[in-house]
Amino acid sequence: MKENRTRSGRIKFLTVAAAIAVLAPTLLLAGPGRGGRCGGPGMHGSPALRGLHQLDLSEEQRQQLHELRATQREEGQAAHQQLREARVTLAQSIHSEAFDETTVRTASQQVAALEEDQAVERALAFQEVRKILTAEQLEELATLRQERGEGHRNCRGPGGGAAAGGPFGE
Numbered sequence: 001m002k003e004n005r006t007r008s009g010r011i012k013f014l015t016v017a018a019a020i021a022v023l024a025p026t027l028l029l030a031g032p033g034r035g036g037r038c039g040g041p042g043m044h045g046s047p048a049l050r051g052l053h054q055l056d057l058s059e060e061q062r063q064q065l066h067e068l069r070a071t072q073r074e075e076g077q078a079a080h081q082q083l084r085e086a087r088v089t090l091a092q093s094i095h096s097e098a099f100d101e102t103t104v105r106t107a108s109q110q111v112a113a114l115e116e117d118q119a120v121e122r123a124l125a126f127q128e129v130r131k132i133l134t135a136e137q138l139e140e141l142a143t144l145r146q147e148r149g150e151g152h153r154n155c156r157g158p159g160g161g162a163a164a165g166g167p168f169g170e
Contacts, residue, residue: 052129054144055137064132072125079121083114 052065090107093100130138 086110086114
């Protein structure tokens with residue numbers, strides 16, 4: 001009886017460990033949904049627009065920023081979906097039963113290219129924000145960003161999170 005419980009416990013443990021081993025890397029590569037505190041579309045989530053709600057904005061500025069956000073959201077949804085799909089493809093190629101270096105490299109390059117495109121889009125969006133804000137508001141925004149820390153330590157990628165130094169945040 002004791003042997004059956006021990007064997008059953010081992011099987012359960014191995015099943016859970018295998019599930020974690022298969023799913024964890026996929027979830028890490030897929031990353032946050034790019035909403036909420038780690039970025040994504042929206043006035044408070046977009047890196048280009050984050051922190052603006054803390055500024056003393058005029059009604060005209062609020063309207064301009066609202067329009068910019070709507071445009072950014074419409075244009076960015078397809079790009080976000082492409083990036084999510086590319087990350088899933090990369091995770092699948094990494095964890096494939098049969099290792100194929102070319103497939104992993106191709107999938108990785110696709111993710112990198114899409115992230116590069118999004119970085120350029122964020123920079124362009126912030127240039128539009130700069131045109132709307134006053135010099136004082138830009139200074140205050142810079143101070144807010146500095147206080148918050150540009151590394152986004154709670155997010156994946158450069159500066160923080162699991163991808164900062166390796167798959168385990170080393």
